[in-house]
Amino acid sequence: AGVETDAPAAVGIEPRVNTQDPAFPALWEAVRDGRPVAFDYRGIGRTSVARRHLEPWGVVSRRGRWYVVGFDRDRGEQRVFRLSRIAGEVSADGPAGSVTVPDGVDVRRIAFDWGDPVSEPRPAAVLLRAGAAQGPRRWARDVRPAQDGPADGEWDEATLTFRDADRFAPYLARFADDVVVLDPPDLREAVIQHLKSVLACGHGPAEPEGPAEPERLTGPEGTVEGR
Structure with missing residues (x-):
């Protein structure tokens, strides 16, 4: 826009992610470190929880809700889980660096095409x-x-x-x-x-x-x- 900028004045400014989901920090760190995780998950229409084991590939926000995308070891396929449906703590389920994101994977597209983010009425x-x-x-x-x-x-x-x-x-x-x-x-x-x-x-x-x-x-x- 032709406006002069002062780069040194921007030092100390840090980006923030706005989320109230308790599971977000642990999942973000797991994605960063390439570490598998385990958590209790309450599916749509269910009042009970099930233990899930996931190799997380990425965390995505859609319409103000956060989702984790990855390989579900229990189902043997890629899955999407909404963070607000995770009950309790997210725990490490393997060593750091043991998760590899497949080439060409677009976690945003997977989350947006999944059924849970846009549930049926x-x-x-x-x-x-x-x-x-x-x-x-x-x-x-x-x-x-x-x-x-x-x-x-x-x-x-x-x-x-x-x-x-x-x-x-x-x-x-x-x-x-x-x-x-x-x-x-x-x-x-x-x-x-x-x-x-x-x-x-x-x-x-x-x-x-x-x-x-x-x-x-x-x-x-x-x-x-x-x-």
């Missing part, structure tokens, strides 16, 4: 307190009087559509006791865990900020690759 059955939870009501496919519900008032049953339980749960949790998730189990569990974390911090759920569905928001994209 799923229905959710929820109870909405009568006269409340206007945001979910606007997004509901249908709303009808509930046959059974909590004894502390009148309730409607609604069907909502969502893609990502981890992103949709905080939105529903904002409505506190005006929304009860009935199904699917992974969304119900995600809402319960979010409310428990709020209580543990000593703060009540934030006031809903309107009907916008958080999972539709997009974030910056980035890639961390190993070679």
Whole structure:
């Protein structure tokens, strides 16, 4: 742009990667060091975890979510795992330098073509307190009087559509006791865990900020690759 720059003034500036996923530091180091890892993983629609063993090739961000791409030793093929679905700590599962990224591998393309980053829409059955939870009501496919519900008032049953339980749960949790998730189990569990974390911090759920569905928001994209 024709603007003079002062290179020495930039000394000390370091790039930062914005992620709240606890598994990110360990996976980034594993990619950097070429080290296999093991972790417990909760798949889509599951409430239990399974132990996975991975040779990590790279870490990729898409729509504000981070994914690790690599060779799954359990499946014997390349796989993509979302970091937010990793439960507990990521542990080393072999020596540094033992992971080799195949020539021509594009970890970003693998992650973007994988089914998990763009999950198919799923229905959710929820109870909405009568006269409340206007945001979910606007997004509901249908709303009808509930046959059974909590004894502390009148309730409607609604069907909502969502893609990502981890992103949709905080939105529903904002409505506190005006929304009860009935199904699917992974969304119900995600809402319960979010409310428990709020209580543990000593703060009540934030006031809903309107009907916008958080999972539709997009974030910056980035890639961390190993070679």
